[in-house]
Amino acid sequence: MVELLAPAGTREMAFAAIEEGADTIYVGPLGWSRRPYESELTDDEIREVIDFAGIHGKQVRVAVNTYPSPFEEDLFIKKIEQYALWGATGFMLTDIGTMARIRRILPDTIIHVSVGSGITNSRDAQFYRDLGADMIVLPYRWGVTEIAETREITDIGIEVFLFETIQTGKICPGKCIMSSYLKFRDWTEMEGKNYFFGSANRGAKECYRVCQTFWDFTPKNTDTIEVKLRKDACLMLDQIPEYIRQGVTCFKISGRERPTEIIRDLVRFYRRVIDGIMEDTHPDVSDYHPEMEVFQHRWVSEKRKRLGTLMGRADSYAAMGKAASGQ
Numbered sequence: 001m002v003e004l005l006a007p008a009g010t011r012e013m014a015f016a017a018i019e020e021g022a023d024t025i026y027v028g029p030l031g032w033s034r035r036p037y038e039s040e041l042t043d044d045e046i047r048e049v050i051d052f053a054g055i056h057g058k059q060v061r062v063a064v065n066t067y068p069s070p071f072e073e074d075l076f077i078k079k080i081e082q083y084a085l086w087g088a089t090g091f092m093l094t095d096i097g098t099m100a101r102i103r104r105i106l107p108d109t110i111i112h113v114s115v116g117s118g119i120t121n122s123r124d125a126q127f128y129r130d131l132g133a134d135m136i137v138l139p140y141r142w143g144v145t146e147i148a149e150t151r152e153i154t155d156i157g158i159e160v161f162l163f164e165t166i167q168t169g170k171i172c173p174g175k176c177i178m179s180s181y182l183k184f185r186d187w188t189e190m191e192g193k194n195y196f197f198g199s200a201n202r203g204a205k206e207c208y209r210v211c212q213t214f215w216d217f218t219p220k221n222t223d224t225i226e227v228k229l230r231k232d233a234c235l236m237l238d239q240i241p242e243y244i245r246q247g248v249t250c251f252k253i254s255g256r257e258r259p260t261e262i263i264r265d266l267v268r269f270y271r272r273v274i275d276g277i278m279e280d281t282h283p284d285v286s287d288y289h290p291e292m293e294v295f296q297h298r299w300v301s302e303k304r305k306r307l308g309t310l311m312g313r314a315d316s317y318a319a320m321g322k323a324a325s326g327q
Helices: 011-019 043-055 073-086 094-105 122-131 144-153 180-182 240-245 260-278 285-325
Strands: 003-007 024-027 059-063 092-093 111-114 135-137 157-161 214-217 224-227 250-252
Touching: 003 011, 003 260, 011 024, 011 043, 011 224, 011 260, 024 043, 043 073, 073 094, 092 094, 094 111, 094 122, 122 144, 135 214, 144 157, 144 240, 240 260, 260 285
Parallel strands: 003 024, 003 250, 024 059, 059 092, 092 111, 111 135, 135 157, 157 250
Antiparallel strands: 214 224
């Protein structure tokens, strides 16, 4: 079976993704999933989404991919046990220690290794399999060769983002702490977190996507140049048939912070594409190219809007910091 995994940054997005054919959706608890507040759900909302998915025969995975401090770990585990009791079928995790604990406590749950773990080679995949993980999210830079190598080493389920493979860029998803340098934000009583300072990797507000904007670099004795630390990925289409042949078991749509409408339409589109390939009724995906061009334009447009919002917030926080320090 090939699973279509869709984001649910809001209740409305969750309902739309399920109704349009997603096999599974993933949600993030407020303060525990490395996303902005508006793209995370309260515990009451998560329970409602799990109930809705169950009625429709679908599954819910919970992204708890922050790094809990020693003082938060018991609460972290307690929340995961609560979601499992409500009917969540799996969890997306980053922290190695809590991953091992969850496997012992919930032997039948599905554990996804989040992209936040920053794996770099196929032997990392085997490490996480030995730890008890069921699925591993591959980096955007990996392609058919890396998937085949992973398949030779381990039987762990392979999950890929529905982005084309890109080999350029200067940072690896999951190994970035740049947002921490912009602002440490405090919490005020949100889903168990009373008050603390931390980075996006700890669940503090958000990642500002600073890698996706242009930076000015002035090498010695040369003119200033603009560069991006990470190249933007395009939505995937042509690679899907070969990825399925290579044993990819889960295709993941990213975008909890995107508008519900584009996620709804992407789920409907990729449902048709994957079903056509699997049923061998439409293995030639070139017929979908005109639709994909429209989706790509919409995706880039929404991404630019989102980046502008995030960078605007970062600038405002920086200005507030300067004002507070009297600069």
